[in-house]
Amino acid sequence: MCGIVGYIGNNDTKEVLLNGLEKLEYRGYDSAGIATLNEDGMHLFKVKGRIAALRNKVDENVHATMGIGHTRWATHGEPSEDNAHPHQSNSGQFTIVHNGVIENYYEIRDQYLANVALKSETDTEIIVQLIEVLYNECKDVKEAFRQTVAKLKGSYAIGVIDAENPDMIYVAKNKSPLLIGLGDDFNVIASDAMATLKQTNRYLEINDKEIVILKRDRVEIQTLDGTVIEREPFVAQIDATDIEKGTYPYFMLKEIDEQPFVMRKIIQEYQDEHDDIKLDSDVRSAMLDADRIYIIAAGTSYHAGLVGKQFIEKIANIPVEVHIASEFSYNMPLLSKSPLFVFISQSGETADSRSVLVKIKELGHPALTITNVPGSTLSREADYTLHLHAGPEIAVASTKAYTAQIAVLAILAVDTAKAKGLKFDFDPLRELAIVASAMESLTDQKEKFESIAKDYFETTRNAFFIGRSGDYNVVQEAALKLKEISYIQAEGFAGGELKHGTIALIEQDTPVVALVTQANINYSIRGNVQEVAARGAKTCIISMEGLEQEDDSFVLPHVHELLTPLVSVVPMQLLAYYAALHRDCDVDKPRNLAKSVTVE
Ligand code: F6R
Secondary structure (H helix, E strand, O other): OEEEEEOOOOOHEEEEEEEEHHHHHHHHHEEEEEEEOOOEEEEEEEOOOOOHHHHHOOOOOOOOOEEEEEEOOOOOOOOOOOOOOOOOOOOOOOEEEOOEEOHHHHHHHHHHOOOOOOOOOOOOHHHHHHHHHHHHHHOOHHHHHHHHHEEEEEEEOEEEOOOOOOEEEEEEEEEEEEEOEEOOOEEEOOOOHHHHOOOOOOOOOOOOEEEEEEOOEEEEEOOOOOEEEEEOEEEEEOOOOOOOOOHHHHHHHHHHHOOOHHHHHHHOOEOOOOOOOOOOOOHHHHHHHHOOOEEEHHHHHHHHHHHHHHHHHHHHHHOEEEEEEHHHHHOOOOOOOOEEEEEEOOOOOOOHHHHHHHHHHHHOOOEEEEEEOOOHHHHHHOEEEEEEOOOOOOOOOHHHHHHHHHHHHHHHHHHHHOOOOOOOOOOOHHHHHHHHHHHHHHHOOOOHHHHHHHHHHOOEEEEEEEEEEEHHHHHHHHHHHHHHOOOOOEEEEEHHHHHOOHHOOOOOOOOOEEEOOOOOHHHHHHHHHHHHOOOOOOEEEEEEEEOOOOOOEEOOOOOHHHHHHHHHHHHHHHHHHHHHOOOOOOOOOOOOOOOOOOOO
């Protein structure tokens, strides 16, 4: 989703901004721009399309030591050069980049900007025009900025520069992520630390409704009423080499291949010196206090939550509800007496989940975030955090975060069960090591999945994935993976549900992929495969060792029955990858999608 980078220092800012925006490309965007300021004035460059096009447009001869840049994922107004950021006030004095959505856009426009000719369709432009209107009244830029921010409702991360003052960047945030990066003779802003890791690994958090004045040698943080805030920086735990593709053609393939390593890393991080589970005792107490768990998540993380429900109910004997974050706020179920909310989020920044977190905190309920980004908003604002240790996930399509989420949920369930004194025969750390080897054997056989993808998905318009019980959870993820990167209309169905309507869509050669990893559904799901085959479907069965039959397309290596999603999803990820590749799709940056969805 939209990205921000800004720099104020002594070196040329163009490359810092362009390089930073390239690092944010993975988040998804449709236009981009930078503004730099030097003694000749403001220099603005914007394009609809990719950063590569922006690079070509930026004048190499303009040298400036401060500036702001933006990648835009359209919300208000189509993707176009006019709507791309940075936006300027009508006199050209103020220039802004903004992430988020201004909810009182119309009120501000009608109340303060009736006499201002707007140049774009964006909610962002009203912020910068309002700064100018208020500045014309008070003649104090900082005060005009403060007054403007105080009037905004909604989500925002903002960087503003004043053409008359090359020594400051004005910054503010509410709900949308934004960090200050600290250097020796420079400072930066970034909506994601990945944008500025080349410059620094020392960062300062900005809290909601704070404003920041960024200078070359100083950072001043204040609340809206002027109280000065002192805050200690933290060191970002990301290695700059983790965000390079290396020899891989796409990040998605690299991240699929990293899954065995991620499983081993999770074992290492969650194992104590006696080979037992090591988990924060506060998290354990929160689980023990809960009479019902509410898992809140979106997309792939929601699918991981569905698997987590099975673990927590079957192993720890606590009832679990899994909710789509964007629905929960508007249709809140009756809550139990002592609920624990578990937010699952790769990025830790998903606005839909955060909006639920804010609501349940107002109600006084405890929250645990399971995330890949410990310093993220959901992590900071929840009471407890469990880290996924998956390393940065750059491809828009989530792969290793999904398997990491499932692995951590398994560990959490077993830890709770042990603390409750429940008896069961399942050592997750040992079983995850077996999973890691099984994953490796799958990623070693890529050519098989490439060939299935070519055969089934090269030209098809739609596809179905079917499964029962635990496999049903995985086929939902399989369908999401395929549709988001290959644009094939794909659905994941419960095998038994097809004949209640959806089977009407089966035509000659419609691809139907069935997963069979659970002994108790082997017979029934194969029956569902026969039903669609009889109606012309082109069927493909992926089964688990011990359950296979002669014509199955692929047999998965055996792992513990509870952990089969970790293994069965890998072929699904590879099928989606190769389908997208063979259809000439941009695997890592699928159209219309954003990696971190920071608007509701
Ligand atoms: C799909 C995908 C999305 C995310 C969803 C939630 O491949 O990546 O469906 O899972 O947007 O994002 P997080 O996990 O960052 O909250």
